[in-house]
Amino acid sequence: MYLSRRKALLLLGSSCVSLLSGVAGASSGFDLGLQGQEFLAKGKFKEAIKVLQEAVKIEPNNEWLWGLLGRAYFQLKDMRAALSSFRKVLSLNPEDTYSRMMIDIISQKPLPPRREEKKKKLTPLEKKALEEERRIFAKLASKQGLGYNIKRIVLDPGHGGFDSGAVGLHRLEEKNVNLDVAKRTAQILNQYNSNLKIFFTRTEDYFVPLSARTTTANQYCADLFVSFHVNANRNRKPRGMETYFCSERASSKEAARVAKFENSVLKLEKTELVQKGYVDIEQILFLFERKRYWEAGGKVASYLQSALKKDLPLKNRGVHSANFYVLRRAKMPSILLELGFISNPEEERLLSHVDFRHKLAYSVAKGILALQNVTI
Amino acid sequence: MRKVISVLVFWGVLSGVSLALAVDVNDLIFKASDLHYQGKLEEAEKIFLKVIQIDPKNEFALNQLGLLCAKRKKFSLAYKYFKRVVEISPDNTFARIWIGVLLLKNDKSRQAMQEFESVLKIDPYNANAYYFIGVIYGVEHNLKQSIIFLRKAQKVGSDDPETHYRLANAFLGLDMVYNAELELKRALALNPKHIKSLNVLGWVYFNQGKVDVAIAIWKKALRINTRDSEARHNLAKVYNELALRAYNRGDIIKAVEWWKKTLLFEPRNKSARYYLRKIKKR
Numbered sequence: 006m007y008l009s010r011r012k013a014l015l016l017l018g019s020s021c022v023s024l025l026s027g028v029a030g031a032s033s034g035f036d037l038g039l040q041g042q043e044f045l046a047k048g049k050f051k052e053a054i055k056v057l058q059e060a061v062k063i064e065p066n067n068e069w070l071w072g073l074l075g076r077a078y079f080q081l082k083d084m085r086a087a088l089s090s091f092r093k094v095l096s097l098n099p100e101d102t103y104s105r106m107m108i109d110i111i112s113q114k115p116l117p118p119r120r121e122e123k124k125k126k127l128t129p130l131e132k133k134a135l136e137e138e139r140r141i142f143a144k145l146a147s148k149q150g151l152g153y154n155i156k157r158i159v160l161d162p163g164h165g166g167f168d169s170g171a172v173g174l175h176r177l178e179e180k181n182v183n184l185d186v187a188k189r190t191a192q193i194l195n196q197y198n199s200n201l202k203i204f205f206t207r208t209e210d211y212f213v214p215l216s217a218r219t220t221t222a223n224q225y226c227a228d229l230f231v232s233f234h235v236n237a238n239r240n241r242k243p244r245g246m247e248t249y250f251c252s253e254r255a256s257s258k259e260a261a262r263v264a265k266f267e268n269s270v271l272k273l274e275k276t277e278l279v280q281k282g283y284v285d286i287e288q289i290l291f292l293f294e295r296k297r298y299w300e301a302g303g304k305v306a307s308y309l310q311s312a313l314k315k316d317l318p319l320k321n322r323g324v325h326s327a328n329f330y331v332l333r334r335a336k337m338p339s340i341l342l343e344l345g346f347i348s349n350p351e352e353e354r355l356l357s358h359v360d361f362r363h364k365l366a367y368s369v370a371k372g373i374l375a376l377q378n379v380t381i
Numbered sequence: 382m383r384k385v386i387s388v389l390v391f392w393g394v395l396s397g398v399s400l401a402l403a404v405d406v407n408d409l410i411f412k413a414s415d416l417h418y419q420g421k422l423e424e425a426e427k428i429f430l431k432v433i434q435i436d437p438k439n440e441f442a443l444n445q446l447g448l449l450c451a452k453r454k455k456f457s458l459a460y461k462y463f464k465r466v467v468e469i470s471p472d473n474t475f476a477r478i479w480i481g482v483l484l485l486k487n488d489k490s491r492q493a494m495q496e497f498e499s500v501l502k503i504d505p506y507n508a509n510a511y512y513f514i515g516v517i518y519g520v521e522h523n524l525k526q527s528i529i530f531l532r533k534a535q536k537v538g539s540d541d542p543e544t545h546y547r548l549a550n551a552f553l554g555l556d557m558v559y560n561a562e563l564e565l566k567r568a569l570a571l572n573p574k575h576i577k578s579l580n581v582l583g584w585v586y587f588n589q590g591k592v593d594v595a596i597a598i599w600k601k602a603l604r605i606n607t608r609d610s611e612a613r614h615n616l617a618k619v620y621n622e623l624a625l626r627a628y629n630r631g632d633i634i635k636a637v638e639w640w641k642k643t644l645l646f647e648p649r650n651k652s653a654r655y656y657l658r659k660i661k662k663r
């Protein structure tokens with residue numbers, strides 16, 4: 006069979022090496038290996054280990070010797086040592102089926118703990134890291150159990166600069182409403198909860214590409230991404246506010262239309278490639294993570310929409326989902342608010358008032374603050 | 382030599398079959414494993430199925446069948462095989478870890494968490510269980526718990542780039558930049574081509590004002606994979622911001638240079654395109 010033939014060849018190979026090297030030493034790795042093999046066959050495993058340990062000292066790159074040693078340890082149920090011997094074989098010959106199989110067999114069950122390594126001297130960065138950990142980590146409360154945590158929030162005022170977003174009949178521009186409401190929201194959030202950290206994708210009237218907005222959210226490792234927008238329609242009649250979150254498919258035709266408008270000219274990334282004959286655990290984790298963020302985004306959207314609907318004199322158009330580029334790439338739950346229709350003359354009038362914008366911001370902030378008390 | 386192997390595998394793998402059959406089963410297991418490692422998944426599966434016909438409680442064969450099914454995207458069947466292993470042998474932590482992973486795949490994080498916790502009750506040194514619990518906490522953005530579990534995973538032997546990378550992200554979310562930097566460097570020491578780590582390391586430096594260092598790191602990421610969208614987006618964002626600032630202070634030459642660079646990394650970048658067109662018109 007494959008194994009015995011290959012091993013036999015190997016034996017021949019190592020015997021040649023041993024003949025050469027055996028001239029100088031009293032006993033060569035090969036001789037010791039044969040002794041070890043004999044002990045193994047007789048069930049004298051401790052003796053086998055003793056000679057084989059000597060043998061691998063003489064010939065540390067001889068996979069045959071390591072394989073025998075692995076078997077001897079395995080018989081004595083020293084699984085940690087058996088494992089590292091078989092791993093050594095694989096490092097010398099990655100195609101050794103037997104050792105790979107033995108590793109798989111051993112790895113099914115618990116292993117005794119690894120011996121602790123001696124501590125090395127700390128590098129300057131390690132010292133700084135340790136000091137930082139003592140300073141910051143100790144102060145943090147531990148919270149066990151599941152439930153999404155929000156401490157860092159990125160506020161994203163939609164459009165800006167040469168991209169004015171939707172424009173009302175009386176020339177009110179969406180970009181300015183978005184920025185003003187977002188800034189007010191931040192102010193109120195900070196006022197009520199100083200533990201929250203707020204970041205912006207833009208703080209003034211300049212254009213920020215969609216890709217840069219999500220990049221900002223990832224740059225700061227945010228826990229929540231809130232995009233501020235105002236809706237528009239060719240028809241002057243539609244009015245009210247709605248909240249979006251990200252999902253693979255749009256929840257309705259209208260949701261798809263809004264996503265198309267906000268996505269602008271960007272093409273979505275292609276779906277991830279799946280490799281055949283191989284389970285990519287990190288890919289499973291990536292998809293799990295993204296779905297969890299989308300699910301949490303859905304919950305946040307519902308909470309916010311119901312908070313807004315209680316407070317505001319705007320028609321409740323509900324929660325929808327669609328594939329927004331700006332939401333998709335974020336490594337956190339993300340939502341997109343459409344706070345009224347700028348194309349509706351009555352709502353344009355409301356949106357142009359500072360008092361009303363403050364009211365909007367207050368409701369959004371209140372909704373975000375309330376998230377601290379619910380399980381997402 | 383062959384005999385030695387058979388006897389040894391017999392100890393580890395077989396449950397309750399006669400000695401005569403044992404030798405056959407061992408041959409089959411070896412053959413199937415060999416096919417599996419060669420990537421011949423369907424052939425391997427057939428032989429492992431023969432093994433469990435002879436020895437229905439053979440944990441190793443059942444685990445391998447589960448793994449083979451997972452590799453062939455037959456996840457619900459894989460789940461059944463691993464469940465069967467745990468019924469036969471509750472301390473088979475390999476099967477339990479896989480059950481947990483497949484639960485995560487179905488977005489059942491609560492049940493997955495319970496499975497990983499049960500592994501730790503059986504084996505308090507199981508690096509995988511610590512790692513996956515650390516990941517789940519990380520996804521919940523419960524950063525302290527995530528760090529605690531990922532560190533435990535490292536302590537009992539999971540010294541791989543992913544663990545360091547996830548630790549780094551958790552540290553960054555707590556503004557612990559030195560720890561983040563250290564973990565990213567450890568990830569990169571283990572795998573210098575770990576692009577995800579390079580991308581985050583760039584931000585660690587950028588957020589400290591070391592813009593040039595950050596840019597150099599993302600360019601390095603692109604040398605490893607020119608199509609890495611994360612690195613491209615990072616570079617485009619930073620160059621666009623630099624250009625806009627130069628433009629606002631009247632340094633048009635610098636602005637043009639940086640917007641051109643923006644377009645190198647994001648050819649459809651709306652900002653760079655708009656301003657370059659505008660400057661050209663003047």
Ligand SMILES: [Zn+2]
Pocket residue numbers: 163164170171179234235267
């Ligand atoms: Zn908009």
